Amino acid sequence: MRKAAKAVTEPRSGAGDKRSTILRAAIKVFAGKGYFSSKVSDIAREAGIADGTVYLYFKSKDEILRSIFDRAMEDFISEGKRELKDISSPPDRLRRIAGLHLEKLGSDRDLAVVFQVELRGSTKFMREFSAAGFADYLDIIRAAIEDGQKAGIFRDDIKPITAAKIFYGALDEMVTNWILSDQSYQLSPMADDVMNIFLGGVFRQ
Amino acid sequence: MRKAAKAVTEPRSGAGDKRSTILRAAIKVFAGKGYFSSKVSDIAREAGIADGTVYLYFKSKDEILRSIFDRAMEDFISEGKRELKDISSPPDRLRRIAGLHLEKLGSDRDLAVVFQVELRGSTKFMREFSAAGFADYLDIIRAAIEDGQKAGIFRDDIKPITAAKIFYGALDEMVTNWILSDQSYQLSPMADDVMNIFLGGVFRQ
Amino acid sequence: MRKAAKAVTEPRSGAGDKRSTILRAAIKVFAGKGYFSSKVSDIAREAGIADGTVYLYFKSKDEILRSIFDRAMEDFISEGKRELKDISSPPDRLRRIAGLHLEKLGSDRDLAVVFQVELRGSTKFMREFSAAGFADYLDIIRAAIEDGQKAGIFRDDIKPITAAKIFYGALDEMVTNWILSDQSYQLSPMADDVMNIFLGGVFRQ
Amino acid sequence: MRKAAKAVTEPRSGAGDKRSTILRAAIKVFAGKGYFSSKVSDIAREAGIADGTVYLYFKSKDEILRSIFDRAMEDFISEGKRELKDISSPPDRLRRIAGLHLEKLGSDRDLAVVFQVELRGSTKFMREFSAAGFADYLDIIRAAIEDGQKAGIFRDDIKPITAAKIFYGALDEMVTNWILSDQSYQLSPMADDVMNIFLGGVFRQ
DNA sequence: AATGAATGAGCATTCATTCAT
DNA sequence: TATGAATGAATGCTCATTCAT
Numbered sequence: 014m015r016k017a018a019k020a021v022t023e024p025r026s027g028a029g030d031k032r033s034t035i036l037r038a039a040i041k042v043f044a045g046k047g048y049f050s051s052k053v054s055d056i057a058r059e060a061g062i063a064d065g066t067v068y069l070y071f072k073s074k075d076e077i078l079r080s081i082f083d084r085a086m087e088d089f090i091s092e093g094k095r096e097l098k099d100i101s102s103p104p105d106r107l108r109r110i111a112g113l114h115l116e117k118l119g120s121d122r123d124l125a126v127v128f129q130v131e132l133r134g135s136t137k138f139m140r141e142f143s144a145a146g147f148a149d150y151l152d153i154i155r156a157a158i159e160d161g162q163k164a165g166i167f168r169d170d171i172k173p174i175t176a177a178k179i180f181y182g183a184l185d186e187m188v189t190n191w192i193l194s195d196q197s198y199q200l201s202p203m204a205d206d207v208m209n210i211f212l213g214g215v216f217r218q
Numbered sequence: 219m220r221k222a223a224k225a226v227t228e229p230r231s232g233a234g235d236k237r238s239t240i241l242r243a244a245i246k247v248f249a250g251k252g253y254f255s256s257k258v259s260d261i262a263r264e265a266g267i268a269d270g271t272v273y274l275y276f277k278s279k280d281e282i283l284r285s286i287f288d289r290a291m292e293d294f295i296s297e298g299k300r301e302l303k304d305i306s307s308p309p310d311r312l313r314r315i316a317g318l319h320l321e322k323l324g325s326d327r328d329l330a331v332v333f334q335v336e337l338r339g340s341t342k343f344m345r346e347f348s349a350a351g352f353a354d355y356l357d358i359i360r361a362a363i364e365d366g367q368k369a370g371i372f373r374d375d376i377k378p379i380t381a382a383k384i385f386y387g388a389l390d391e392m393v394t395n396w397i398l399s400d401q402s403y404q405l406s407p408m409a410d411d412v413m414n415i416f417l418g419g420v421f422r423q
Numbered sequence: 424m425r426k427a428a429k430a431v432t433e434p435r436s437g438a439g440d441k442r443s444t445i446l447r448a449a450i451k452v453f454a455g456k457g458y459f460s461s462k463v464s465d466i467a468r469e470a471g472i473a474d475g476t477v478y479l480y481f482k483s484k485d486e487i488l489r490s491i492f493d494r495a496m497e498d499f500i501s502e503g504k505r506e507l508k509d510i511s512s513p514p515d516r517l518r519r520i521a522g523l524h525l526e527k528l529g530s531d532r533d534l535a536v537v538f539q540v541e542l543r544g545s546t547k548f549m550r551e552f553s554a555a556g557f558a559d560y561l562d563i564i565r566a567a568i569e570d571g572q573k574a575g576i577f578r579d580d581i582k583p584i585t586a587a588k589i590f591y592g593a594l595d596e597m598v599t600n601w602i603l604s605d606q607s608y609q610l611s612p613m614a615d616d617v618m619n620i621f622l623g624g625v626f627r628q
Numbered sequence: 629m630r631k632a633a634k635a636v637t638e639p640r641s642g643a644g645d646k647r648s649t650i651l652r653a654a655i656k657v658f659a660g661k662g663y664f665s666s667k668v669s670d671i672a673r674e675a676g677i678a679d680g681t682v683y684l685y686f687k688s689k690d691e692i693l694r695s696i697f698d699r700a701m702e703d704f705i706s707e708g709k710r711e712l713k714d715i716s717s718p719p720d721r722l723r724r725i726a727g728l729h730l731e732k733l734g735s736d737r738d739l740a741v742v743f744q745v746e747l748r749g750s751t752k753f754m755r756e757f758s759a760a761g762f763a764d765y766l767d768i769i770r771a772a773i774e775d776g777q778k779a780g781i782f783r784d785d786i787k788p789i790t791a792a793k794i795f796y797g798a799l800d801e802m803v804t805n806w807i808l809s810d811q812s813y814q815l816s817p818m819a820d821d822v823m824n825i826f827l828g829g830v831f832r833q
Numbered sequence: 834a835a836t837g838a839a840t841g842a843g844c845a846t847t848c849a850t851t852c853a854t
Numbered sequence: 855t856a857t858g859a860a861t862g863a864a865t866g867c868t869c870a871t872t873c874a875t
Contacts, residue, residue: 064857065851065858129338171414175408175411175412176415178388178392186390212420214421215373217370236838257865258865259866269866269867270841273867279866441859475862475863478847483846586830589801595797617794621825623783625791680872681835684835
């Protein structure tokens with residue numbers, strides 16, 4: 014059933030695939046040489062298609078970058094919602110978020126590079142993106158912290174939004190550092206270290 | 219007398235100044251439209267000079283960006299050393315670092331934008347810069363944390379380098395968020411919030 | 424049938440032609456204003472194409488000049504070999520060479536200008552070209568003279584290579600003078616005058 | 629007397645000297661990298677003066693090249709006239725011309741390079757120059773040949789102007805070849821070879 | 834006369850995008 | 855759908871020339 018429906022939606026399996034193929038190719042190329050240094054023809058070559066074909070699926074080079082973000086964010090958000098659905102404990106929710114964040118980016122270095130480096134290469138992109146998915150993401154974190162405060166588990170002398178930024182900033186820096194290193198270590202296990210410090214602080218009790 | 223003295227002190231007040239003028243202009247222009255979208259002629263116009271004059275002070279557009287980073291980092295490091303000289307308590311050192319970090323960038327939005335956004339717009343720059351000043355910066359933080367552990371003030375079940383990354387990532391995210399916001403709030407006071415959470419954790423004791 | 428055959432033979436008649444079109448345009452433009460004063464856009468306009476199209480066929484402006492020389496030299500050498508194949512008498516060989524030299528350049532003033540003037544406008548070009556085709560050309564002349572000496576027709580108290588240079592220099596000067604004149608006379612007939620003096624000398628016997 | 633007069637003409641011996649200094653510097657620089665690739669600042673540096681100073685003595689870079697030609701041609705013509713004054717035999721006059729031509733250029737490689745290569749780099753220059761000194765030079769040669777014919781020494785079935793061009797072309801080629809070679813041989817002795825062939829021809833009598 | 838900082842016109846080359854096939 | 859040849863706007867950088875000192 015599912016398959017049949019799918020077949021109807023994408024009569025030529027090549028069509029949907031090709032968009033993805035281009036997106037994958039773009040991620041690889043952007044990660045390798047940066048957005049501005051990457052040529053549309055590089056992406057086309059990587060995708061094994063003609064330059065002009067790219068424009069049958071994307072309006073512009075700019076839109077390709079935007080689509081990379083949109084799709085990844087969409088995937089990530091939906092996967093996150095599914096995973097978090099049954100976790101009610103605020104600390105556990107934060108742990109799961111940290112885990113997913115680092116697993117996702119740690120398992121796809123090219124995507125991670127585009128996220129950490131290229132998507133920040135312009136205030137324009139950052140503003141657009143922040144308006145879009147990023148704010149939602151930060152809000153999910155903030156909500157978990159607020160819930161923790163209401164439940165009396167988290168200190169209530171801290172501002173949830175600030176704590177959320179710290180939490181996100183910590184994870185983000187883990188990814189950036191991992192990318193700039195030679196990646197000789199696994200990224201996802203760092204989630205535990207982050208959680209440990211974030212929840213317990215640096216001070217000896 | 220004043221004039222004479224001035225003339226002697228700054229025989230060609232234009233020379234040294236002009237380099238700075240160009241740098242200031244570049245920071246403003248880069249902050250406004252991004253490095254790649256900024257034209258050298260934009261910088262020249264902003265600086266009130268001819269296009270060609272830019273090249274009497276900088277070898278290339280690329281070198282201007284590099285110089286912005288170098289000069290700012292130099293300033294920051296030397297100011298930091300001076301300020302930290304007499305602070306021996308590890309938590310206080312971290313507090314001062316956080317304060318300086320947010321004060322510096324919070325007092326110069328254009329510079330902050332260039333630092334947070336443009337300097338990350340390419341793996342190339344990030345690698346070069348990380349190899350240069352950034353690693354040193356992170357190491358100063360790491361050392362303070364290690365000292366705190368030796369002094370028995372900080373927990374010793376945490377890795378200093380990881381804690382340092384979290385600390386830096388937290389500050390960094392404060393700056394980025396502030397930039398992308400409408401800057402209706404002051405950045406530097408956030409240092410206290412960050413320190414509070416970083417040191418004490420989110421958990422209620 | 425003809426059409427079909429043609430379509431098969433020249434599926435994209437534009438491809439090969441366009442390179443030639445650009446080359447012809449470049450010869451005309453270079454002849455008119457000199458290599459350095461000619462803009463790539465001048466060539467493009469003359470060829471009836473867009474500026475960028477030039478770069479689909481040539482890597483650089485420099486390469487266009489090189490190609491003009493390569494192609495002309497190739498044509499000339501192959502035509503020369505064909506023509507000289509059946510001429511064994513040394514004086515006749517020299518006569519044919521002189522004839523071809525002046526006919527070729529005398530029938531295409533623009534090409535002649537580029538050869539006589541532009542290709543000498545830099546030691547760089549001259550060295551490269553002299554290393555390439557020119558040395559071969561001079562050697563063919565030298566060989567004919569040597570043959571004449573062996574056959575006892577030519578004086579053997581003269582150095583063949585020197586005589587060859589004189590021969591070439593004489594022809595070359597005919598061309599240069601013709602170019603700088605208003606070309607009110609035919610160039611190729613001068614070959615006889617050159618041969619007459621070169622072979623018989625100026626002295627009355 | 630001569631000296632006094634000279635002192636009056638050039639009150640500051642530096643003035644006249646500096647023009648020469650610039651000219652010598654320009655010859656060296658042009659010979660080294662070609663006219664178009666040479667920058668005015670290269671010439672100034674070579675001459676040990678400031679860029680702007682060049683323009684106190686020459687109106688433009690273009691004029692420098694022209695002056696090199698003018699001065700050298702002037703020198704050459706006047707020296708030639710002096711040398712030829714007492715030589716009435718046409719063959720001897722030609723011998724002396726050939727000797728002077730190759731001695732002059734053979735003793736100053738840089739000047740030779742500028743003459744053989746740079747001065748031909750544009751039809752513009754060639755036209756101007758040919759209109760100026762070159763025509764005179766060729767005419768002196770032509771006159772000598774005509775005299776030889778009148779005196780019954782030279783064949784009268786040859787056109788004097790054509791013979792003159794051949795004579796000049798032969799010498800010219802000697803110089804060009806010498807420049808492009810590694811100059812391991814002396815140029816001026818080649819005058820004899822040229823005369824021998826030009827006068828006697830290649831044919832064995 | 835001399836300086837050299839400043840000027841700004843000029844140009845080769847690139848590359849995202851289009852469109853005829 | 856797919857192609858890829860063609861387009862042409864866009865720009866970093868150079869360098870001859872000027873001019874205030």
